[in-house]
Each structure stands twice: as structure tokens, then as C-alpha cells.
Amino acid sequence: MVQRPRGTRDFGPAEMKRRLAFESLLEEQARRHGFSRVQTPIFESLDLFTAKSGPGVVSQLYAFQDKGERDLTLRPELTAPVMRMVAEELRNETKPLRLSYYGQCFRYEEFKKGRYREFYQYGVELIGATGPLVEAEVIALAINMLNEAGLKNWELRIGHVGVLKQVLTGIGLSDSSDSGEPPLASAMRFLDKSDFDGLRTLFESQSISTDFVAPLQQLSELKGGQETIVSARELLSTMDGVSLDALDDLESTLNSIGQLAPAPPSLSVNLTVARGLDYYTGTVFEVHVPELGGEGQVLGGGSYKLLHLFGLADLDPCCGFGLGFDRVLLALEAQAAADGRDEVVPGQADESPLLAMIPFNIDASEILDLVRELRSSGVRVEIELRSRKIGKAMGWADSIGSSYALVVGPRDIEQGQATVKRLADGEQLPVTLNTKSILSALNA
């Protein structure tokens, strides 16, 4: 028996109902925010991702050579492909662009709950505009999506890489280095790991006053929502030469988000986020769901500079986020189970009635015209295909979830009459064997 490759999943009919409902819910929110869907290839040139993330990523890629010995890889994420597409195809479009995308990505790593080798990402990028309002637009969309999906108990973590950069630059740390890691990057790493001894040692080696360690520690330990900005402002105003521009921008972004979207269940402002990634330039944000445990991050994004890699530096920075489609669904499933709810994703149930058409001791050709007409009127019709006897046919109709059954036998054909049976209560509705009559019975 051949099995699925490790780290992949099959989705049966019940699960796909939820996934399709979730995707269209996300798409509808994106649409209302002015975003248009795009799609890029499942595989790309290997260079696309090494350019963005460095040669180290190759170990985590499904990379391969094609018959022309071209180095290719299954895509591990969607931001870089969309950037490539913008540079290749969309230069002439009116800016800013609001693009959304959805599809599977592949990473060769050990898989866990919420972490698969083939996983699905939904995301958006807003390209060709920058600033607090742009960030607010993007983050508000993220909030609205999660809110509309019915997700509860999630936390929006938001920060601004510029705050810390401006502080560290202001006190004299350099952003460049002839060899090895720039001092600025080292400092950010120490702060991210809360390694204040390491930070102190770094400052000593860079001839920077260790008096700055204490306020930096305080800054990194600030916790809370929007009021954190006020505390940070007080703290930073005591440090000479430190610009408050980034902090002002973050505050402006937060204010606009407050107007564009409902308040998230929990908001956490963190001013020393590093995110390790040097292409982030402004606000960065993540959404965490505690129920998911170790793989609790369901969404992440921010303002970043990547288009310069494609010769479009004038469009940098852009702002976007990626949403972990599978993880959000896991969270929704867990929450629905905890509440004893059947509905995991709003709108997952197909509302239009299903009619079980049961040809009984007649040739099926007698009812096919009727079936066609009913279907083109929007009714879901399923024909009994196994010539079951009446009792079994009814059991079949029930088990496929139909709301109505219509048995058509020789007598019905002769008389042009039949009865539509409503399965919920057994009520029999007499109909004439034509589309109009049946439709009105279904709507009764």
C-alpha cells in the first residue's frame, strides 16, 4: 500500500467544506479591503529564495533540477514569488497594488502539529505605498479576517523594528561591519534573548556607555497594550540623541487600526522585536493563539524592503502578512470542539436544499430532462444510481444529507404526478412532474 509522503495531508469532503468556506471568507474580506487575488507557480527558480533568505535556506527546500539542469524548487513561501511577479508583470499597473494570494508552500523540515511539509498560506501585500496608514490598512485586514472567521482568544503582538534601531544607532552602535555580524545586529539579538550580560559585554567592546543597558532592559521588559507607547516615550526621552520618529509612527499606526477594525481580544506592544530578518523596516506584527501551544503563531507580517532585489527600490518598503491557513483552522477546530459546536468555519454548511431523485422501476432517461432543469434552476440534485428498492433508497437519501426525496415510478410517469417527501418530518408534498411545481414544493 503506497502511503502519502511524510508531512502531507489528504482532505476529505467534510474537511474541504471547511477549508473552502474559510478560503472564501478570507477572500471576501480581502476583496472588501480592495485586494485582488493573484497566483504564481508552485515551483520557482532556486535563486529567487536564496536571494531573499540566503544560501542557508536550501537545506529546507524541496529543491531539484529539471531535465534542462535548471535549479528549481517548490516554493517555501509566497512573498518572494509575488515580488517577482510584480517586477516581471505588474510594473505598469497603477500603484499602490493591493494583492492577495493563497496556495500551498513546501518546506523540508520535521513536521508537527500545525507544521507540515506541504502547508497552505493566505497572504496579502500592499505595494507602492508606505507609512503608518498603509500598515494600519494591512493590519486592520488581518484583524477583520480573524474576527470574521470567528477566532477567539488570540493576541496581536505588534512592534516596530525602527524603534530599537533608532535607539541603538542613537547611542552609537554601527549598522555595518567589515567582518562578521554588525554590532547593531548583535545588540538586537541579545535583547531578543534577554541576554543583558551579553549586551553589556558588547557595549564595552564598542566603547559605549554601559549606562544604556538598564534603560534598554526596561524598554524590552515593557509589557501591555497601547499604553506601552507612553511609557516608552518617557524612557527614550531620557536617552540623548535618540530619535522618536519610529515610536510616533507606531502610535499613529495603532490609532488608525483602532478606527479601521474592532479591537483584537488581546493587544501586546513589544518595542524590542527583532524578528531576525533584516528586510523588515517598520512595524512588524504577529498573531498568536495560545491553544496551539508551541506552534501558536498563526499570522505574521510587517513592512519590509524586498523589491530592490528586483530593481524596484523606489517601491520599497511594502507591507504585507502571511496567514497560516492550516494553523488558523486548527485553532478554529479546537475552539469549536471546546464549545461543542459543529460549525467550525462560519458558512461551511451548504444552505441550498439537496433533492434525492429516485427513479423507481423506470428507465432513468424518463427523469433526466427534469434533473437538468432543476439543476439549472439552482437546486442540488443527486440521482439514485444503484437501483435500490424503496426502503434502501430512502435510507440512501437520508445518509447523503438530502432534505427532500422524489420517487418517480411507472405510475407517476403515467399520471404526470408524484410526491416530494420532506425527509426532516416525513411530510409528503404532491407535485406535478415539472420543474415549476417541484420548485414550489421545495420552497414550501
Added chain:
RNA sequence: GCUGUGGUGGUGUAGGGGUUAGCACGGCAGAUUGUGGUUCUGCCAGCCCGGGUUCAAUUCCCGGCCACGGCCCCA
């Protein structure tokens, strides 16, 4: 990269060195040739793979594969 637990029909499980490997759900058929959901009966279908120990392994041991977790990491 480190590490824990587990793998018995399609699903959920019981059992256990020699068994007709039990039960429930499911699917199919019959009782029931024009209106289901009850009931009864029958049928379908299983010990993850390889090696070892043994007279005998689904059961014990080792390895692999797969599954579910916890750290680390995560563009």
C-alpha cells in the same frame, strides 16, 4: 538538531508466545416489489514493514517506516 509515547478491519477499540484475534460503528445484502431512520439475520474487512530470539511471534528484542506530543529552529 534533541527527545517522549504509540501502531490490531475503512473508523474507534479489546486481547495476547500456540486464540475460529473479540466488540462497536461503517459498508453491502436479505427479512420488506411504491416511500427511510426501529429491529433481526447474513456478508465484507485487520495484527505497519524487515530482521532476530523461539518448536511456535500479531504478542518479546532490534532496526526501519508511519502517527501523536515536548524542546530548538523557523524566510
